[in-house]
Amino acid sequence: xxxxxxxxxxxxxxxxxxxxxxxxxxxxxxxxxxxxxxxxxxxxxxxxxxxxxxxxxxxxxxxxxxxxxxxxxxxxxxxxxxxxxxxxxxxxxxxxxxxxxxxxxxxxxxxxxxxxxxxxxxxxxxxxxxxxxxxxxxxxxxxxxxxxxxxxxxxxxxxxxxxxxxxx
Amino acid sequence: xxxxxxxxxxxxxxxxxxxxxxxxxxxxxxxxxxxxxxxxxxxxxxxxxxxxxxxxxxxxxxxxxxxxxxxxxxxxxxxxxxxxxxxxxxxxxxxxxxxxxxxxxxxxxxxxxxxxxxxxxxxxxxxxxxxxxxxxxxxxxxxxxxxxxxxxxxxxxxxxxxxxxxxxxxxxxxxxxxxxx
Numbered sequence: 001x002x003x004x005x006x007x008x009x010x011x012x013x014x015x016x017x018x019x020x021x022x023x024x025x026x027x028x029x030x031x032x033x034x035x036x037x038x039x040x041x042x043x044x045x046x047x048x049x050x051x052x053x054x055x056x057x058x059x060x061x062x063x064x065x066x067x068x069x070x071x072x073x074x075x076x077x078x079x080x081x082x083x084x085x086x087x088x089x090x091x092x093x094x095x096x097x098x099x100x101x102x103x104x105x106x107x108x109x110x111x112x113x114x115x116x117x118x119x120x121x122x123x124x125x126x127x128x129x130x131x132x133x134x135x136x137x138x139x140x141x142x143x144x145x146x147x148x149x150x151x152x153x154x155x156x157x158x159x160x161x162x163x164x165x166x167x168x
Numbered sequence: 169x170x171x172x173x174x175x176x177x178x179x180x181x182x183x184x185x186x187x188x189x190x191x192x193x194x195x196x197x198x199x200x201x202x203x204x205x206x207x208x209x210x211x212x213x214x215x216x217x218x219x220x221x222x223x224x225x226x227x228x229x230x231x232x233x234x235x236x237x238x239x240x241x242x243x244x245x246x247x248x249x250x251x252x253x254x255x256x257x258x259x260x261x262x263x264x265x266x267x268x269x270x271x272x273x274x275x276x277x278x279x280x281x282x283x284x285x286x287x288x289x290x291x292x293x294x295x296x297x298x299x300x301x302x303x304x305x306x307x308x309x310x311x312x313x314x315x316x317x318x319x320x321x322x323x324x325x326x327x328x329x330x331x332x333x334x335x336x337x338x339x340x341x342x343x344x345x346x347x348x349x
Contacts, residue, residue, distance in 0.1 A: 008218065009196045012225045016189055021226055023185070026233045 044117060051121025177241035185232055196225055199242070202312060203249050209295060209307045210253040216260070220252040227252070243321040246308075250322055257300075287338065294345045302337035305330050 015021045172180065172194050184192045200221060207217035207224075228235075228248050235244055291310045295303045305323060308314045309330075316334075320327045 008200050008222045008225065009193055011222055012196060012229070013190070013193050015226065016192060016229060021230055023189075023232050024230055024234070029234045 044113070044120075047113075047117040048120040048124065051117055051124075055121060055125040178237050181232060181235060181241055182237060184229075192229060195228075195241075195245075199245055200225075203245065206246065206307070206312055207249055207253050209311070210250070210300070210304065211256055212296065213260075216256055217253075220256050221249060224248045224252045240318065240321070242314075243318050246312075246314075246318075246322040247324075250304075287341075291341065294341050297344045298337055298340050302333050302340060305333045306337040306341070309334055 012021075172191060175183075175194075177195065177198065180191055180194055184195070203221045203224065204217055207220045208214060211217045211220060224245065228245055235241065288310045291306055295307055295311075298306065305319050305325075308319045308322060309316070314322070316327050316330050319325075319330045323330070325333075
């Protein structure tokens with residue numbers, strides 16, 4: 001083992017002296033942590049928004065649930081969901097690759113994240129923020145498009161009903 | 169030089185980071201034997217174990233600014249060696265031989281109670297026969313003298329799992345060692 005002792009110390013120190021290996025600067029790790037944090041916050045906001053959106057859809061249901069459910073499926077922004085899944089996977093990958101020093105319970109992090117998102121979504125729904133967003137928030141257009149579609153659907157159903165009556 | 173011997177690992181790391189890179193040699197001196205022994209348990213090939221430890225010291229130096237000074241340096245460096253060893257094992261799964269008679273000197277003269285000493289001797293003899301998921305925490309506990317908490321940090325397992333695996337390893341060892349004797 002003593003041979004290894006001499007070689008390892010000698011090899012590593014000579015690489016350090018000749019600057020073949022350099023210490024990564026502190027800002028590199030700060031930047032890494034910051035970008036992961038920002039990505040995580042962004043992901044949380046989008047997920048909370050989606051949860052509140054789903055509850056908004058469910059709440060605004062009336063009769064003809066199956067048809068309205070189809071409407072939700074077709075107008076739902078699925079790409080956002082894909083972005084979330086990709087974001088989660090790459091976030092975990094980055095954390096594992098970059099921060100190899102400390103243990104993290106990823107299952108626990110994911111469970112806490114999902115619970116927090118669900119809770120926040122329900123709270124937003126209970127406090128009526130979704131109605132507010134429908135009027136002025138960043139997803140106003142989407143909410144309004146959904147409402148417009150629903151109105152068109154209602155009108156169509158009503159017309160069909162009338163048509164059937166007159167046919168009879 | 170004597171002053172540096174009295175410094176804690178974390179203090180040395182801070183000096184290496186800020187002013188004196190040469191002091192990294194002290195870190196290498198403190199850990200290379202322990203890490204070589206640990207890597208050898210995992211990889212079971214002297215040359216590859218030495219490569220893994222050297223590569224780990226290089227990685228540790230490059231990422232030294234990522235080390236949190238509030239944590240234990242020893243757990244951090246053991247974790248890096250663990251990762252490095254696992255990579256090598258995965259690369260050479262079929263190639264690695266089993267070691268028969270390798271002397272794993274702990275390098276310490278600490279007195280253990282009899283049962284622990286006995287277990288330590290058994291671990292020395294039988295560790296290579298035990299599956300790695302059990303032998304690794306066992307070697308860290310009995311041969312590297314790490315606490316459950318430290319093993320939990322190194323292997324990224326809950327402390328309770330570390331305890332369970334060590335207990336299971338002991339009972340596996342009992343059976344295997346009896347047949348070896």
